[in-house]
Amino acid sequence: LGAKKPMIVTDKGIVDSGLLKNITVLLDEADIHYDLFNGVEPNPRDENVHRGAEMARNLQNDCLIAIGGGSSIDCAKGISIIATHGGRIQDFQGAEKVFGTPLPIITIPTTAGSGSEVTFSSVITDTKEKTKFSVRSTKIAAKVAICDPELTVTMPKNLTAATGMDALTHAIEGYTANCSEPIANALGLYAVELIFKYLRRAVAKGNDIEARAGMLTGSILAAISFSHSDVAAVHCIAEALGGMYDKPHGVCNAVCLPEIMDYSRDYCTSKYARLASAMSLQFSSEEEGAIAAVKEVRKLSKDVGIPSFTSFEIPESNFREIAVKSCENLSNASNPRVLTIDDYMVILKKLASK
Incomplete structure (x- = not known):
C-alpha cells in the first residue's frame, strides 16, 4: 500500500x-x-x-x-x-x-x-x-x-454464539433475499453448512481451532453472499433495536431470525428446503424441509444460549415505533415476504410471548 x-x-x-x-x-x-x-x-x-x-x-x-x-x-x-x-x-x-x-x-x-x-x-x-x-x-x-482463526479463540461463549448467529443470518438472508443471484446462493448455502457444522463446537470449546477456522470461513462466505444480494427483515428489526436500545447486533439477529423465517416460510419454500439440506436434515417434501429448517435454526439458537426477546425488557407500547423503523429500512423490500408495519407488529408480539 x-x-x-x-x-x-x-x-x-x-x-x-x-x-x-x-x-x-x-x-x-x-x-x-x-x-x-x-x-x-x-x-x-x-x-x-x-x-x-x-x-x-x-x-x-x-x-x-x-x-x-x-x-x-x-x-x-x-x-x-x-x-x-x-x-x-x-x-x-x-x-x-x-x-x-x-x-x-x-x-x-x-x-x-x-x-x-x-x-x-x-x-x-x-x-x-x-x-x-x-x-x-x-x-x-x-x-x-x-x-486468522487464532485471533478468535479468546472470544467468550456468549460472543461466539452471538457472532456466529449473526453470520448465519447473513447467509440465510443473502440466499433468500428477493434480489439474490447465483453467487449469493452458492456462498450462502455453503456458509450455512459450515456454521451448522462448527458453531456448537466453537461455543463448547473455544480453543477448537478447526471449529474456529470453519466459523471464520463461514462468516466470510456469508458476508460475500449478502454483498451480492442483500439482508432482509431480520436486519430491519435488529437495526431498529440496535439504534433505539443499543442492543448487541448479533443477539438481535439471533433472537429475530427463527420468527422471521417462520413468518416468511410460505414465500420461499423451495429455498428453505435447500437450507434444510445444507443443515444435513432429511425430509420427504419441500414443505417438510422448509418447516424443518426453521425448527433447526430455532434449536441451534437455543443450543448456543441465545437469550429470549423478553430479556431486552422492551415495553409493548414501543413496538409500533420499532415496527415503523423496521418497515422504513430499505432492506425490507428484499425480504421474501415484504412486510408491513402490521406484519412487524405481529412478529414482535410473537417474540414477546416466548
Missing part, C-alpha cells in the same frame, strides 16, 4: 485483552510508527467516526488498520471517508456517494460474525435520531483482510 503512518482503529476491549500486541509487535519490528484510536463503541456511533477522522487528519495518517469485530471495522470505514472528505458520515448514507479516495484499510477480524472485513458497507448509529444507517461504497472495502 505504500503507507508509512497507519492508525490502528479498535476498541478498549481489544486493547485490554492483549490481542493488540500480536499486531503492534510486528509493526515495531518493522520500525513502522503507528497511532492508536481505541474509541470505538459497540454499534459504532457517528461521533466515534468523527473523532477518529479528526485524529487521523491531525496526525496525517495515510492508512487505517482495523482490529476487532464488526464495530471496529465499520467505524474504520467511516473514518476513512471523513478523514479525506470532511463533513458528517450521514452525508454518505446510501450507495456509492463516496467520490474521492478514502484512506486505505487493512482489516484484522477478531470475531467470526459480521464479515465486515470483506464487505463494502458500513453500518453506523445516528446518535441523535437513534437509528442505524448504511454507507455502501466499493471504495471503502478493505485493501487487505488478514483473517
Whole structure:
C-alpha cells in the first residue's frame, strides 16, 4: 500500500485483552510508527467516526488498520471517508456517494460474525435520531483482510454464539433475499453448512481451532453472499433495536431470525428446503424441509444460549415505533415476504410471548 503512518482503529476491549500486541509487535519490528484510536463503541456511533477522522487528519495518517469485530471495522470505514472528505458520515448514507479516495484499510477480524472485513458497507448509529444507517461504497472495502482463526479463540461463549448467529443470518438472508443471484446462493448455502457444522463446537470449546477456522470461513462466505444480494427483515428489526436500545447486533439477529423465517416460510419454500439440506436434515417434501429448517435454526439458537426477546425488557407500547423503523429500512423490500408495519407488529408480539 505504500503507507508509512497507519492508525490502528479498535476498541478498549481489544486493547485490554492483549490481542493488540500480536499486531503492534510486528509493526515495531518493522520500525513502522503507528497511532492508536481505541474509541470505538459497540454499534459504532457517528461521533466515534468523527473523532477518529479528526485524529487521523491531525496526525496525517495515510492508512487505517482495523482490529476487532464488526464495530471496529465499520467505524474504520467511516473514518476513512471523513478523514479525506470532511463533513458528517450521514452525508454518505446510501450507495456509492463516496467520490474521492478514502484512506486505505487493512482489516484484522477478531470475531467470526459480521464479515465486515470483506464487505463494502458500513453500518453506523445516528446518535441523535437513534437509528442505524448504511454507507455502501466499493471504495471503502478493505485493501487487505488478514483473517486468522487464532485471533478468535479468546472470544467468550456468549460472543461466539452471538457472532456466529449473526453470520448465519447473513447467509440465510443473502440466499433468500428477493434480489439474490447465483453467487449469493452458492456462498450462502455453503456458509450455512459450515456454521451448522462448527458453531456448537466453537461455543463448547473455544480453543477448537478447526471449529474456529470453519466459523471464520463461514462468516466470510456469508458476508460475500449478502454483498451480492442483500439482508432482509431480520436486519430491519435488529437495526431498529440496535439504534433505539443499543442492543448487541448479533443477539438481535439471533433472537429475530427463527420468527422471521417462520413468518416468511410460505414465500420461499423451495429455498428453505435447500437450507434444510445444507443443515444435513432429511425430509420427504419441500414443505417438510422448509418447516424443518426453521425448527433447526430455532434449536441451534437455543443450543448456543441465545437469550429470549423478553430479556431486552422492551415495553409493548414501543413496538409500533420499532415496527415503523423496521418497515422504513430499505432492506425490507428484499425480504421474501415484504412486510408491513402490521406484519412487524405481529412478529414482535410473537417474540414477546416466548
